[in-house]
Amino acid sequence: MEGLGRFRVRDGERVIVDSDPHATPDEVDGLLLGSVTVALAWQRGLLVLHGAAVAIDGQAVLFVGPPGCGKSSLAVALVGLGHPLVTDDVCAVAFDPEGVPTVQPGTPFVRVWSDVLPTLGLDPGALRRIDTRATDPAGRQKYFVDAAQPATQPLPLARIYQVLPGKDATLSITPVNPSLRLSTLVSATYHREIGDEIGGRDAYFERITALARTTPLFRLRRPADATRLREVARTVEVDVRGAKP
């Protein structure tokens, strides 16, 4: 990794770090929590997606979408409503013997951009800032937000939301058919090249299609107005609970 050092991930068990003396601790942490964790999860035979997940009534609800779409801040908002965090950024999915996808608990914190903190009622002064050399064009900073009661057990994956950045005042949730779910899930795959290298393309194809076949996926169009985040979180909560038999 250019300017950061060398990282070796072995057998899904061990990570050897030889960091560059010029790399900051947060930069090394960022890599350990990102690409290194992703490689580790693929080595463990998991399907690795890029997204944030929370537990609503004991079932995992996953948010995927392009960077900056608001998946992590939505997860924080749902945590604020009392739902345990399952993971942020790296979402590792296993399939139980019946083929039911389960989400593995990940980091007990979420990394969010500074501009959404006021909406979430969070004081940046009370949070740890992530030191990055790479500056955001908009001059924003990222902060760690700890989850009060993170999930500690794998949870069945109930549904997935593809979070779409807001264009106007619209807040809408629409179901997506399996062939379109598939392209969303392929886009959300985290370092697919590592998974293909480790488990092979065919194994990836079987698992990603199994997920598209079995797991409901919805397009969540969030309003452009970021201050409506809590309302979005409440809408998701109602949507998930309304789907219960």
Add this chain to the structure above:
Amino acid sequence: MISRRSIVQARADVRREDLGGESALMDAAGSVYGIDGVGAAVWAEIAAPAVVGRVIRNIADAYGVEQRTAEPGVLAFLAQMGRFGLLDIILD
């Protein structure tokens, strides 16, 4: 240019998985495609070399529509699959 007279066949190295009536395809390079129910029905028609006119007739029959209604959609789908390199055009 694929027409009713063309003969096409799904490439043997394209993998298919069922998506509950729809289908997933993966080519030899690892690119993944999702196709809807009608696309999946067309794909099933071209597992062996097939005259496109016959594919259109079978799809029209299966969906209970006129052939001229089914034709543009089937031709557009096959042209797109051809551009993606997912089928062999045996006879243009």
